[in-house]
Amino acid sequence: MDAEPSLIGLLAWGDKGWGDELARGLALTVQISICSYFVGFLLGLAGAGAKLSQHRWANVAGDLYTTLIRALPELLLILLIYYAGTPALVKLLVFTGMASEDLQISPFAAAVIALGFIYGAYLTDVLRGAIQAIPKGQIEAARAYGMHAPLRFRRIVFPQMIRFAIPGMGNQWLNITKDSALISVIGAFEIAKQANIAASGTKEYLFFYSVAALIFLCLTIVSMIVLTRIEKRANRGVSRA
């Protein structure tokens, strides 16, 4: 560029600035967060089920899962799942004939698997606590009505569990959006990675990392506003002391 570019000019759309790259990074961050949160929620349900189950081995497996994930740094887990977990998964899929030999796992899929697996452990404990907060009598009443287990879960356990779990689940959502920045180390082009590229390209480190921090801050604030609304709505039928 000929003239000394102003800092705001660096955020321009198109070839000259990095505005569109950062916007795409934000979109990817949100996508990764939503997808891995969904995976984590399913794993969390399974984990909570395992921890509360009557079978001893299921309890042990659930405890092992949450204890190990909680003890390991997220960055290490992401590297471990990316380098060791996904090749193993590919092998497994090829071996069982569910995928062809040339299956490649994209950084996006790897990110979702890694973050989903990590947050599955955190959500396991949130959901387990929420299920335990449901009065036992209600489940016994449902059983007395002759409801079978899936119906009991759908009509009695799940709706109340969600209400009890909302504060904890909200916290984990805020954490997952922040931890999605760690995915930049395995090469997904989310905000942190885009800021990295832009900063090293222009040598304006201070500026681009500040912008990235600001984007994350906005994401957090918007999430917090939405979460308070959800919480209020979920508790609309509950009287407060």
Added chain:
Amino acid sequence: MTIDQCTALSDTLLQMEQAARFSPCFLIVEVMPRLIWAIPVSLLLMVVSGAIGNLLAVPVAVARIHPNPLLWIPSYLFILLMRGTPLIIQIYLIYYGLGQVFGDIRIDGKRLMQVLPFLKDGIWYAIFALSINTAGYSGEILRGALMAVPHGEVEAGRAFGMSRWLIFRRVTLPRAIRICLPAMSTETVLLLKATSLASLVTVYEVLGTGRYIIQQSLRTYEALVGAAIIYILMVFLLTRILNRLERRLNRDRERPVSSGAMPQAAKA
């Protein structure tokens, strides 16, 4: 395909080939000793930034509950910034951002980095980032604890004629610290895990050393598994130490039933 791309491809294939086999021998003989030597760096990061961060948390928390908006608004924004942005961005911002600022400063025609060579070392930036991050998180915890101190205790202090500073030092703060001990031990474990992010700014702590071994040996599994084992052991030990510390600090509050006093009383 150009020659460069070909060599790059064959390199990656070779790397995948080698990395595909997990060798316990390599893990024990080569990887573990080097990772164990890196443990002190991780612990140093945790202890130093934990100490600085928790000390800074006290003024942050006090300012946060102060009625004066000139005090509580900056504190609120600081906590929001620390808790609302990823630590990895904070570390990058401090390491590369400050590096950029320091790079421009010249003293007597020399670059600042040449005058103060230790500024090149990533560990200072990592400690700085981890400290202010801890100050934000602990400040918020301490704020809750300060507000949970029973008002009657403060009033009692006042009735004794204690000054406001003395009440804070002798009544409010010790009580608040005791209230937030469980949350603080969780926070300390999170801090130990967070020190692994220092590996991104060239600090050779456990994960950084592991990543270095990966680059050198082109073997991925062993270094990552070795680092995982070390982190699990460190977190396990730290949790036990913190639990014991917590019990010791709350010793006078234990219920008499669970303490050793009962059998003696029964004997008498």
